[in-house]
Amino acid sequence: MKTIFIIARRTWKTAFSNPATLALTLILGLALCLATFIGWQNFKTQNAQRLKYKELVREKWLAKPDKHPHRMAHYGYLAFRDKHELSFFDFGIESFAGVSIFLEAHKQNTVNFSEAGFSNGMLRFGEMSVAMVLQLLVPLLIFFLGYSSISSEREAGTLKIILCQGVSWRQLLFGKTLGIISLSFSLFIPIILLTVLLWAMLSDWQVSADSSLRLVFLVLSYTIYFIICAGIAVLVSAFHRSSKAALTSLLVLWVFFAIVMPRITQALGVILYPAPSKMEFAAAIGSDLHEQGDSHDPDDPHYAQLKAAVLKKYKVDDVKKLPFNYGGYVMAEGEKISAGIYNQHQQKLNQNFEQQNSFSVAASYLNPFLAIKNLSMALTAADFKTYIDFQAQAEAYRYGLAQRMNKLQIEKISNIAPGEKEKPLSISRSNWAEQPDFQYRFKPVSSVISNHIWSIVSLFCWFCAVLIVLGFSSRWVKTL
Amino acid sequence: MNPTIYRLEFKLFFRNKAALSGILILLISGFAGLYFGKKFIHQQDQVIEKASRMQQEQTGTNIKHFGKDPGLLLYHNKFSMVNVPDRWAAFANGQRDINPYLLSVTMLAVEGQIYDTDLSNPSTLLLGNMDLAFVFIFLFPLVIIAFTYSLLSSDQESGIWALVKSQSGSLMQVLWRKLSIRIISIFAVAVVLMISAIFYLHLPVDLRFLLIFLLLSLYLLFWFSLSFWVISLGRSSNYNAVLLISFWVVLNVIAPAMLNVWLTQRYPVPEALETLVKQREGYHEKWDIDKSKTMDKFYQHYPQFKQYPFPAELSFSWYWYYAMQQMGDDEALAGAISMSEKLVKRHQFTNLTALFLPGIQTQLRLNEMAGSDLENHLNFQKAVKTYHEKIRLYFYPLIFQNKTIENVQWDKFKVATYQGYATGNVWQHILSVGILILLFMLPAIYNFRKRISLF
16 A cells, blocks of 8 residues: 555656646646636626526516406516526536526427527537536546556666566556546645635525535546546556557547547437427427317317316306306316427427437446536536426426416406407406416435436446456556 | 659558558548538428428418408418528538527517527537538547657657658758648548538539638648647657647637637626517507507507508407517517627627637638528528518508408418528638748748757
């Protein structure tokens, strides 16, 4: 054990005696601090913007005068997607997902106004966040530091001397790996401290247990990721005759894993599981609606049956004689049917998207970068699952709002329609406050873990694999 | 020039496994890029093909259900406009996955409809498309680096350089020969890919093709000149590799990523949410105010409709309804204009920074020429607005006069198309990348002239 630490300390010292390493580490550290700060600032601006409009929407809703409830159902609500406090750490899909959704009766709208929609293409080159630096650039630094760890000793002829002095291959490999890990931690630890500080400030020093857990898991995952990267760097160096060859191999690996493979896996997923276009999606819902009952169709059999049943139940011969507002009753039924059908189709679409994404989850067993990328997004609540959860919660709110207004209409609006020239019916504005404000609730960390169990397992597999190969590679590695 | 020496140099270059694998990687990923890019656009083409049939069907159903009430019919009926992908869009998919290429609008307030997005998987948007433009912008430079970083140093490290020095007349010529062989190989791959693109993507061979090829060539030359400059510093192979990869990471990853966050921070677009809120309020509040106020404003906008009598005594009329909807648009107009101004500012900022970042510069110009950039989408939105206005002007009189839809010429309102691209900013690319090439090439030549004998 002692030998391992000696080697690790030696690695650390030689690395930092090289001015290039020092410069690179400093530049990266600076980039990290800048990224953290800008991300934090960005979070505050965007969040303040959304909060401002959220409050405005609520205010306007409450200020509406006496109206027919169905007018309110059409006035609807605007919901804004909340950002999790930790999303300044990892932007995830944040910029590519819409921000606002208009919730109205009869109609499910899309989530609009994503940052990507305002970008002229530069966004495709990536966004600077702490996660991006940690996932992409720190491994590159690790590879730069580690490519010569063993091979340069071999080239200089010191490798055989070290091994002759009673140091085992295993000790040498673990020592070198430990040295490189500690190097990367000299960047990682300060950044984590900074993140914790900024995160606490964002949550007004009232940190929640759930967020703290998320952060702990985040730190753990990145630690494992760096260990994997360092292990790979040392192993590649050990198996190559020259440093130059080791460096080339590591750079090829980095480019392939971090730049090329994520795009290819996703593109494959999209091609193998093509999603319907919006037009086809709407048409499919339309045809289902036609089968189950279309309230717009005057000859629809479902609504004819409904009418007959209601008339029979209340023993009247005309809907005008019913003791409640029949129009509201039909609309409540229509909303129930159309929302049910819509939800079915939306779920199918989400499954479709998840099948597309499953490629990158499966590929994380070949590529640790994808594992950490998926996991990190999920832990900072900036992933696909959180997005569709927002959609689902917004839709549930929309449905609740529409049905509440239908209920108000059924109960409080006279069933006898006023004449063409008479004042339209309305109910008191005091009813509006009954509809609570939309508030998105983030899923607890436990659901993140169960949703992303395969990414976690893959990271763990990589970790074990690297440790095992480090432990047993002395059998295959050549000293000379 | 001695052709035999060239032939020998080529042989030497291709002896190296790295050379062949580099070329193979480019070819494979290039063909993959062609395939994925075409597939992506093909899906859009297919949807566009179906669009006109589906619109016809839906209009038919709507007429069946609501034909007696034109106001209600137009409340429900949708008119579509498609942004037809240019053939080049398969080469550079650009923003075509983010921005909708098919917008269906009813006659209601247009501001509430044109920002609707397509159904898309945000994870796919995040990871981006794998098109040929990606291969050119990201992968070609890496292979150029791999081919050139040890141009001089590997010979020095293996001791061959000393031999060359003693036997060859002009060392500069030796280096040029080595470099030109690499340039020729890379360009050969580029030409093969471009020719395949012509046939596979059915690209027209015209001025635009030549311009795009010119831009790509300049971009590739930029990387050669950068690499040549790094070689001229006379350091070890490992040093060169680390330095060049760092350049690649800074130019194509870190700098754009930094600029993106800075851009979002400096030019936020609250106007989007503002427009949304204004449009919604502008229309809905009209239900609760005196009809005459709405109608006065409406006649200010459209004096020609004053001739149709307004049924003020009715508690509801479609006349009033569409005037209210119109107010939603009119009151959101200021917000919409300031939003597009903000986007222009963003565009200018990106263009300015792109002067120093050849990767972004090339990507932006490619998207522009392929009609897959934000500009194109904004123009498409404008076209939709114009089309929407045409629909309004056609149907307003019909509804205001309570006419039947018997004489409506539905043929006039088939799926409308928009198509466009721009080549205006090509000069900016040629100039900026050209200057950057010189910026690295001249010091490199100077370094070699001065110190080549010392290496």
